[in-house]
Amino acid sequence: ADTTVRVISDRTPSHLEPLFEYYRTLTGVEIESAFVDKGLIARLQSRPTEADLIITKTADILEEAKQQRLLRPFDSSTIAAELPARFRDADDAYITLSYRPRVIFASKERVEPDSIETYADLTDPEWRGRICIRSGYHNYNLSLLSQMAEDQGLPAARAFIMGLHANLARRPKGNDRAQVRAIYEGECDLSLGNSYYMPIMLANPEQRAWGKATYLIFPNQESGGSYIMRGGAALTTANRNVPAATQLLEFLVSNAGQEFIVNTTFEYPVRDDVEMLDSLRALGNRQEGIEGGRFKANFIPLDAIAAHRDAIVTILDEVDFDSDR
Amino acid sequence: MLRGTALTRATRTRTILNNLSFEVPAGTTATVLGPSGSGKTTLLRLVMGLDRPDTGELRLGDQLLSSPDRHVPPQKRGMSMVFQEFTLFPNLDVEGNVAFGVKRARDAETRVDALLELLEISQLKHRRIDNLSGGEQQRVALARALAVAPRVLLMDEPFSNIDAMLRQRLFERLHSYLRANGITALVATHDHQEAFYFSDHILVLKDGRLIDHNPPRRIYEQPANAWVAEFFGDTNLLTGAELGVLAPGRPLQPAARYLVRPETIELTDPGSGAAAATVAKTVYYGAYQEVRLRLEGTGPEIRVHCTGPKTLRVGEQVGLMLRTDAAPHPINDEPAD
Amino acid sequence: MLRGTALTRATRTRTILNNLSFEVPAGTTATVLGPSGSGKTTLLRLVMGLDRPDTGELRLGDQLLSSPDRHVPPQKRGMSMVFQEFTLFPNLDVEGNVAFGVKRARDAETRVDALLELLEISQLKHRRIDNLSGGEQQRVALARALAVAPRVLLMDEPFSNIDAMLRQRLFERLHSYLRANGITALVATHDHQEAFYFSDHILVLKDGRLIDHNPPRRIYEQPANAWVAEFFGDTNLLTGAELGVLAPGRPLQPAARYLVRPETIELTDPGSGAAAATVAKTVYYGAYQEVRLRLEGTGPEIRVHCTGPKTLRVGEQVGLMLRTDAAPHPINDEPAD
Amino acid sequence: MSTLRRVLTGLALALFLAPALLLLFRATAPLETAALWRLADTVLPGYVATTVLLAAAAAMLALPIGVGGAWLTTFFEFPGRRLLDSALALPLVLPSYLVAIVYRELSHRFDWSPVVESPPAAAFLLALTLYPYIYMLTQASFRRQTAGYLEAGWTLGVGRWRTTWQILLPLALPAMLLGVLLVVVEVVSDFGTASALGLRTLTIAVHRAWFSQYDQALAAQLALLTALLPLLLVAAYGGLTQGRSFTTLTNRPRSPERQHLSFSLAWLAAAACSLPVLLGFAWPMLWLLAWAAEAIDRFRLRELYGDLLNTLLLGIGTAALTLLLGLFFALTARAADGPHWRLGILSVLSLTYGMPAIALAIALLFLTGWSYQTAGGAWLADTLLLVLLATTLRFTAFASFSIESGLAGVSPRLDDALRCAGRGRLHGLLRVLLPQIRGPLVIAALLVFVITSKELTLSLVLQPFGYGSLALSIFRFAEIDLYPPAALYTLSLVLVLIYPVLSLNRWLGGRP
Numbered sequence A: 001a002d003t004t005v006r007v008i009s010d011r012t013p014s015h016l017e018p019l020f021e022y023y024r025t026l027t028g029v030e031i032e033s034a035f036v037d038k039g040l041i042a043r044l045q046s047r048p049t050e051a052d053l054i055i056t057k058t059a060d061i062l063e064e065a066k067q068q069r070l071l072r073p074f075d076s077s078t079i080a081a082e083l084p085a086r087f088r089d090a091d092d093a094y095i096t097l098s099y100r101p102r103v104i105f106a107s108k109e110r111v112e113p114d115s116i117e118t119y120a121d122l123t124d125p126e127w128r129g130r131i132c133i134r135s136g137y138h139n140y141n142l143s144l145l146s147q148m149a150e151d152q153g154l155p156a157a158r159a160f161i162m163g164l165h166a167n168l169a170r171r172p173k174g175n176d177r178a179q180v181r182a183i184y185e186g187e188c189d190l191s192l193g194n195s196y197y198m199p200i201m202l203a204n205p206e207q208r209a210w211g212k213a214t215y216l217i218f219p220n221q222e223s224g225g226s227y228i229m230r231g232g233a234a235l236t237t238a239n240r241n242v243p244a245a246t247q248l249l250e251f252l253v254s255n256a257g258q259e260f261i262v263n264t265t266f267e268y269p270v271r272d273d274v275e276m277l278d279s280l281r282a283l284g285n286r287q288e289g290i291e292g293g294r295f296k297a298n299f300i301p302l303d304a305i306a307a308h309r310d311a312i313v314t315i316l317d318e319v320d321f322d323s324d325r
Numbered sequence B, C: 001m002l003r004g005t006a007l008t009r010a011t012r013t014r015t016i017l018n019n020l021s022f023e024v025p026a027g028t029t030a031t032v033l034g035p036s037g038s039g040k041t042t043l044l045r046l047v048m049g050l051d052r053p054d055t056g057e058l059r060l061g062d063q064l065l066s067s068p069d070r071h072v073p074p075q076k077r078g079m080s081m082v083f084q085e086f087t088l089f090p091n092l093d094v095e096g097n098v099a100f101g102v103k104r105a106r107d108a109e110t111r112v113d114a115l116l117e118l119l120e121i122s123q124l125k126h127r128r129i130d131n132l133s134g135g136e137q138q139r140v141a142l143a144r145a146l147a148v149a150p151r152v153l154l155m156d157e158p159f160s161n162i163d164a165m166l167r168q169r170l171f172e173r174l175h176s177y178l179r180a181n182g183i184t185a186l187v188a189t190h191d192h193q194e195a196f197y198f199s200d201h202i203l204v205l206k207d208g209r210l211i212d213h214n215p216p217r218r219i220y221e222q223p224a225n226a227w228v229a230e231f232f233g234d235t236n237l238l239t240g241a242e243l244g245v246l247a248p249g250r251p252l253q254p255a256a257r258y259l260v261r262p263e264t265i266e267l268t269d270p271g272s273g274a275a276a277a278t279v280a281k282t283v284y285y286g287a288y289q290e291v292r293l294r295l296e297g298t299g300p301e302i303r304v305h306c307t308g309p310k311t312l313r314v315g316e317q318v319g320l321m322l323r324t325d326a327a328p329h330p331i332n333d334e335p336a337d
Numbered sequence D: 001m002s003t004l005r006r007v008l009t010g011l012a013l014a015l016f017l018a019p020a021l022l023l024l025f026r027a028t029a030p031l032e033t034a035a036l037w038r039l040a041d042t043v044l045p046g047y048v049a050t051t052v053l054l055a056a057a058a059a060m061l062a063l064p065i066g067v068g069g070a071w072l073t074t075f076f077e078f079p080g081r082r083l084l085d086s087a088l089a090l091p092l093v094l095p096s097y098l099v100a101i102v103y104r105e106l107s108h109r110f111d112w113s114p115v116v117e118s119p120p121a122a123a124f125l126l127a128l129t130l131y132p133y134i135y136m137l138t139q140a141s142f143r144r145q146t147a148g149y150l151e152a153g154w155t156l157g158v159g160r161w162r163t164t165w166q167i168l169l170p171l172a173l174p175a176m177l178l179g180v181l182l183v184v185v186e187v188v189s190d191f192g193t194a195s196a197l198g199l200r201t202l203t204i205a206v207h208r209a210w211f212s213q214y215d216q217a218l219a220a221q222l223a224l225l226t227a228l229l230p231l232l233l234v235a236a237y238g239g240l241t242q243g244r245s246f247t248t249l250t251n252r253p254r255s256p257e258r259q260h261l262s263f264s265l266a267w268l269a270a271a272a273c274s275l276p277v278l279l280g281f282a283w284p285m286l287w288l289l290a291w292a293a294e295a296i297d298r299f300r301l302r303e304l305y306g307d308l309l310n311t312l313l314l315g316i317g318t319a320a321l322t323l324l325l326g327l328f329f330a331l332t333a334r335a336a337d338g339p340h341w342r343l344g345i346l347s348v349l350s351l352t353y354g355m356p357a358i359a360l361a362i363a364l365l366f367l368t369g370w371s372y373q374t375a376g377g378a379w380l381a382d383t384l385l386l387v388l389l390a391t392t393l394r395f396t397a398f399a400s401f402s403i404e405s406g407l408a409g410v411s412p413r414l415d416d417a418l419r420c421a422g423r424g425r426l427h428g429l430l431r432v433l434l435p436q437i438r439g440p441l442v443i444a445a446l447l448v449f450v451i452t453s454k455e456l457t458l459s460l461v462l463q464p465f466g467y468g469s470l471a472l473s474i475f476r477f478a479e480i481d482l483y484p485p486a487a488l489y490t491l492s493l494v495l496v497l498i499y500p501v502l503s504l505n506r507w508l509g510g511r512p
Ligand SMILES: Nc1ncnc2c1ncn2[C@@H]1O[C@H](COP(=O)(O)OP(=O)(O)OP(=O)(O)O)[C@@H](O)[C@H]1O
Pocket: B011, B016, B034, B035, B036, B037, B038, B039, B040, B041, B042, B043, B084, B190, C131, C132, C133, C134, C135, C136, C161
């Protein structure tokens, strides 16, 4: 008789609410939600059964939660059938819902197309004093650097961090968009940022000029692919309403669910049969080898990434990455 | 010469000071005496310049201090004042309070020490204000006002919390201090003893009016009216006819009223004396005994102060007579104004 | 019966009350008298329970009120107190202040009115307290303390801002009010007149010690020591030898010291009397004149209070003699304790 | 103090200490200090230095603005004084981080607008938005002072200025110090502004340890370190006020009349009082209005409804609870002999307020975690009550400090008189003592209400399902750089808060 599902999420409410509303009209299932933008993992740890379903923009914490036995492996033939293995945890503890690569934003005026192909290229002395980036300790950067450490080894990551730090134009501050704006304002020529910021900026009248001043480079297309951030979902250990929660999970990976997610977040879907947004198709069009926005992503398993976090933080501290230039 | 002319001060509903004119010659001490609520504090505040008169003028020597359209601010008057409620500065210690108004820091130390010495509070120099006793606070307030070396010193009940013995000592010292420094003083008090000791002139206030303004002796012996007479001590107000019983042979006007002070009547053995009386009540006051007597017949109650250890009992019979050296003063019973 | 036993109170640096024992029989009035800073206020606070004794006990009837380990809080003692600095509640008007402690709202109105009437402040009923005169505030404080119908009423200098005439009236009314209501009262004052009028017993404090504890007359005439004698009025302390000059023929011990009150010495015409003297100083006090005289030869200075209108001049020659009804009291000059 | 009272106070303090104790437990068991030492060797000194610099500079700037404003509006008459009297409190209604964002955005858009992403500039902005704490507490203290001291000064030939400087200002010392303490604690535990301006403070480090490193021990250690700074200040407060008297005897509680200033001085005073209002409120407000205008078509009153209700509920509830607790604490401290209880209480409250909000929130989460399994606990967590508990724990400092500063000026003789007046404590409390500190009480309630309405982190972490508030909405829009809707919600918040702030004077009843 209980037809409500409780969802806890760190996503922006406006990104999920339309989806929940649609789901309600579709199935009659009421969704109660709490948008805990901060401390989601702590909420999970202290009240593991408070929600039925977790939806997060950083799937890293699902790995953390899994290790702490806070997740209930889902049991769904639909998901098994429809979701490629790289988007599922090995033990079916959580799934990836969407992903976005962490890419390079380059000044249209001051950076020649194809002068940069990999992340490591950013350490080239040519870019000394020309790169902007947000705090090294931000999840986005930590994730990126951890992936690099897994992909190319810790020494390579260290070299990258030091090289990048040496090339920074200014103290790391602001969010990803602020770096693009700095390019627009001429303070620097290159920055790192998540791909979705480009379509978002282009859609915002105030920020359109920033986006227009830059173009996107998907790094590492010749090697393993661009590093990515993942959004994900998982069931909690609450046993109030497992079937309904599983159903919602299935809906999230369904075509309709994916469309909602992609349309609101401008991330990339986990299904190939979801039509790609126009605004994403144009991304990377200045880059050789990128057609219609299709790029190569590096799907390193989350557990492998998590293992490098501490080492990366240590290196950041050592070079005092966020310090004034 | 501090001179007030036709000073008036009123609130919306009532007149607190009504058309006061007075003079205090430079270097002398005048006392403002009056019952509670008669306007003493108000007058002092007005002289100090803390309040303005509604009408009238106040002058110090040639200088016009206050008038309805001119007002020398208090801090420019060269006066200082001891407040009835002391108003010490709670965040400063005794020394800090006393030194507060001293202009040249170099003088402060010695000046403060001398004044604390004068007022017998040297040992309190570094004490906080809030755990001083009432009398100690009062002396600190006095020291503070003296420390600024004022031309005119205004004191509002400066000894109300100080015992007779200490007060006597302080009186004497303060008196010579004021004289030595040529300070004009105006003291508000409700205590006529204080007024007698201290002052060259007494201003008697009642309900905001000045009803007598004379030297102490004059006021005691020849008060402006019956009220003043009573305010300054116990009285017997007797008609000439009544008094004649006590003082046979004196030339008195039978219908007039005379002020007869209790200490001017003598008790004698029953049967002797001019008149016979019965003791109606006695009160012991140490230095004297107040005896209320009823004259034989239906005469008025008569008060007598008698000194000495003799104890009278209620109902006892005694003789009565006016002392031969006494000079009863005829009283004009209309209010002075 | 309010009884204190060996009460002591000290700060870190000094002892304020030192081993005080006293008794106030129920329904009577006792006065705590002492110079400024002697510990009167401290004693009252201790009785009220605002402070605790360091040692000793305080009992009211059978009830133990204070001891070092037991303490009945002030609001449970059935006492009330008039503070030396009044401490009225500034946010309430006169009525609000007086009615504050009245438990049953129904009684409040009549009770307050009666008390305001008693203390002659009815017309102030709805006034804010910040523009009352000092004496008016003091009476409001008194009314507030009376309004709660206490078993024991503590008053700290309750008349210090009130003139003699009004004080006299209030004394009388308060006295009968206390008697009529069976209220035990403890009054701190520095004014021995007040003490004489008001009290059944007087407690004399000096430097935190109780040095005399007797009915008024006894204290005036047979004080515990010279200091008490002086505190209660002008004195002459004369050896038997010196006194002999004024009172020839009396049986006196030449080496002993006697208390001779100034009002027990008579001035006579020069040449008559027992001894000859020269006037050294005179002070006019209205009811009497204080005369300081120097005996012929190198005798001590002698104070005489003489009543009557005769004016003496400094340097004048007069005769002197002890009044025949005077009984000089031999003084034990060691401190009482 | 009675045993019952001791026990109650002890229990209340234990409640306030619980989060800190949990942190201490997390920080020390098992004792892992490697990360902390590594940090100490690398970036920690920088964090500490920035934090201290920021706090010190903000306090040094806010103090003269707050005290100066209070002084001018209380003791002088000048053009616009009435208006400025209320307006000086206005910067309070804007969330600090939003003001920072406005100034940051302006610096990008206009060359003439100064760059604010540096610690000194941030300190300036923080001072601009936080000085009202000092202003309000100090003003309340000034208002209570009596004209008697000025008059006493005059009778000694001393003018208004020197008496003000040597008597009136020192008597307001507790209010000023406690105001400064509030400012410092707020700066130290601030996350929003520091993150908007890219500063590296200890609180940022705590967030980093928690959310980037998932290192709870380190986060707890850093949080405790952060809370240490306010404790030092409480000690300083104790030292500076110990053994001094700030009480005014109350027989003639007339306030000083305002002095009329000469023409040029009057305009100077008006300008001096206008400047902080202009910079801290009017100017950012103008831009917020402009932004809000862009989003006006997206305005849905109905969507706002729930947010508004929650905001009001939480604000009023917290104000009521903190007022009660603050009163309880302040009265306990007053009744106790010696300063120990008082300083103890101040310390505990500062500790709870001084730890970064995120630390408090997470500590509470864990403290109440077990109870979620019980029916009552689940109910607690699913209603606003847990958030209410959190805001109450955090903001009781405001109520308590304000009341403390008010009571510091009330003579203990008044308590004595109350105890002798034959009535119970409560009667005296309600009829006399509370009216004496009416100003500080109203200010306490207002401060807590305003602060709670702007509060973010606690409700973010502890929010029940289906919860929303104005502050949360503002934050969510600002976070993704959507300033027009953020501005729109801010305006709604301002509309809620501005009425009480502007009515403050009326509630204070003008002057006694
Ligand atoms: N602002 C005021 N408004 C109304 N009445 C006032 C005001 N100030 C003083 N009064 C009244 O004026 C009268 C005179 O007050 P004042 O303080 O001068 O008396 P006082 O002679 O000093 O009396 P006390 O000996 O009791 O101190 C009092 O009755 C007082 O209540």
